[in-house]
Amino acid sequence: xxxxxxxxxxxxxxxxxxxxxxxxxxxxxxxxxxxxxxxxxxxxxxxxxxxxxxxxxxxxxxxxxxxxxxxxxxxxxxxxxxxxxxxxxxxxxxxxxxxxxxxxxxxxxxxxxxxxxxxxxxxxxxxxxxxxxxxxxxxxxxxxxxxxxxxxxxxxxxxxxxxxxxxxxxxxxxxxxxxxxxxxxxxxxxxxxxxxxxxxxxxxxxxxxxxxxxxxxxxxxxxxxxxxxxx
Amino acid sequence: xxxxxxxxxxxxxxxxxxxxxxxxxxxxxxxxxxxxxxxxxxxxxxxxxxxxxxxxxxxxxxxxxxxxxxxxxxxxxxxxxxxxxxxxxxxxxxxxxxxxxxxxxxxxxxxxxxxxxxxxxxxxxxxxxxxxxxxxxxxxxxxxxxxxxxxxxxxxxxxxxxxxxxxxxxxxxxxxxxxxxxxxxxxxxxxxxxxxxxxxxxxxxxxxxxxxxxxxxxxxxxxxxxxxxxx
Numbered sequence: 001x002x003x004x005x006x007x008x009x010x011x012x013x014x015x016x017x018x019x020x021x022x023x024x025x026x027x028x029x030x031x032x033x034x035x036x037x038x039x040x041x042x043x044x045x046x047x048x049x050x051x052x053x054x055x056x057x058x059x060x061x062x063x064x065x066x067x068x069x070x071x072x073x074x075x076x077x078x079x080x081x082x083x084x085x086x087x088x089x090x091x092x093x094x095x096x097x098x099x100x101x102x103x104x105x106x107x108x109x110x111x112x113x114x115x116x117x118x119x120x121x122x123x124x125x126x127x128x129x130x131x132x133x134x135x136x137x138x139x140x141x142x143x144x145x146x147x148x149x150x151x152x153x154x155x156x157x158x159x160x161x162x163x164x165x166x167x168x169x170x171x172x173x174x175x176x177x178x179x180x181x182x183x184x185x186x187x188x189x190x191x192x193x194x195x196x197x198x199x200x201x202x203x204x205x206x207x208x209x210x211x212x213x214x215x216x217x218x219x220x221x222x223x224x225x226x227x228x229x230x231x
Numbered sequence: 232x233x234x235x236x237x238x239x240x241x242x243x244x245x246x247x248x249x250x251x252x253x254x255x256x257x258x259x260x261x262x263x264x265x266x267x268x269x270x271x272x273x274x275x276x277x278x279x280x281x282x283x284x285x286x287x288x289x290x291x292x293x294x295x296x297x298x299x300x301x302x303x304x305x306x307x308x309x310x311x312x313x314x315x316x317x318x319x320x321x322x323x324x325x326x327x328x329x330x331x332x333x334x335x336x337x338x339x340x341x342x343x344x345x346x347x348x349x350x351x352x353x354x355x356x357x358x359x360x361x362x363x364x365x366x367x368x369x370x371x372x373x374x375x376x377x378x379x380x381x382x383x384x385x386x387x388x389x390x391x392x393x394x395x396x397x398x399x400x401x402x403x404x405x406x407x408x409x410x411x412x413x414x415x416x417x418x419x420x421x422x423x424x425x426x427x428x429x430x431x432x433x434x435x436x437x438x439x440x441x442x443x444x445x446x447x448x449x450x451x452x453x454x455x456x457x458x459x460x461x462x
Contacts, residue, residue, distance in 0.1 A: 033289030058264030
């Protein structure tokens with residue numbers, strides 16, 4: 001479909017950043033919270049490391065494959081909707097022309113201007129489909145190479161994020177000491193990640209850093225409390 | 232902004248379904264994989280239940296709050312981009328008019344037809360902004376009530392999905408028996424969830440069910456193997 005160049009750029013950057021954010025947001029939070037929670041319930045760092053690594057492996061695979069399937073589903077959804085629009089243009093031509101008219105009427109076009117834009121838009125079948133895909137359904141033609149890139153980016157981000165809170169439990173067998181170091185390093189990592197995420201999403205960096213730390217802290221606090229209750 | 236009625240419907244349904252899918256896909260997979268993994272490494276179902284509940288609490292809170300912040304960020308991003316478009320229309324009017332011209336040129340409009348549509352589009356400031364937001368940036372005006380609904384939907388879905396594989400470990404103290412029941416019930420839950428997800432996303436239901444089972448199985452297999460290695 002026809003594109004204004006800077007749209008493409010905008011969307012590609014966003015997709016990769018979004019995948020890193022998806023993976024790392026959960027990777028930094030859930031394994032950290034699990035390890036903190038187990039610190040209240042078990043007596044050996046070995047179990048925490050085992051549970052943590054099992055969680056990181058499961059999370060990275062589940063989220064990575066989830067991202068792979070989501071990208072594939074987007075591509076299939078686009079193809080299915082494109083075929084449907086094409087069918088409607090071929091078989092329900094009058095209705096589709098009225099849809100185009102309705103869209104431009106809502107932006108204030110009337111009379112000759114409306115007629116000429118509708119005539120131009122509907123004179124080329126592929127362009128007509130492209131316009132309806134983009135405007136009516138809000139769909140961009142997906143990048144066919146997206147799925148494996150998305151899967152790898154999400155899984156790697158989860159893995160990196162998830163290992164940060166676990167390393168302290170690997171280095172010492174004193175649970176309380178490991179917990180303290182894990183809390184400290186993960187808090188710093190959450191603040192940095194939040195600030196970087198804020199930079200890319202256009203949110204104030206300090207606010208984004210504080211929010212990210214809060215989410216991690218609440219999740220870990222709840223896990224700790226629950227594990228303490230049952231442990 | 233002006234909308235064609237069925238777009239709204241399309242998007243609202245998609246947002247809620249998407250949130251349930253986000254929460255339940257991870258909820259059914261990660262706690263299941265963690266419990267299966269720990270079955271290979273520990274000798275008491277108590278530790279598995281404790282770790283599982285800690286994970287479910289942490290995951291539900293982290294993903295729910297993540298969804299809350301994402302919806303808030305979407306709303307802030309929309310407001311910031313809308314302000315920017317408004318500024319550009321006020322201060323870089325010629326460049327913005329050329330952008331509108333370029334868009335319609337790519338759909339084949341020329342001469343008088345192009346002039347009249349550009350004149351009509353640029354005659355009302357708010358309509359002009361709305362068109363650029365939707366067409367150039369692909370942004371829908373977000374629902375201001377989205378954030379808490381999204382958070383609750385994701386967290387509840389994660390909780391429901393995550394408890395299914397854990398219940399067997401609560402009912403029996405024999406790890407292998409609990410693991411077998413957990414594998415069976417979670418497999419059925421993954422198949423049902425996959426089929427329902429396929430129904431809503433327009434993917435073939437059997438294919439979606441098989442894919443979802445495969446993701447859960449791979450994640451659990453990796454967690455089991457890793458826990459076995461370290462346990």
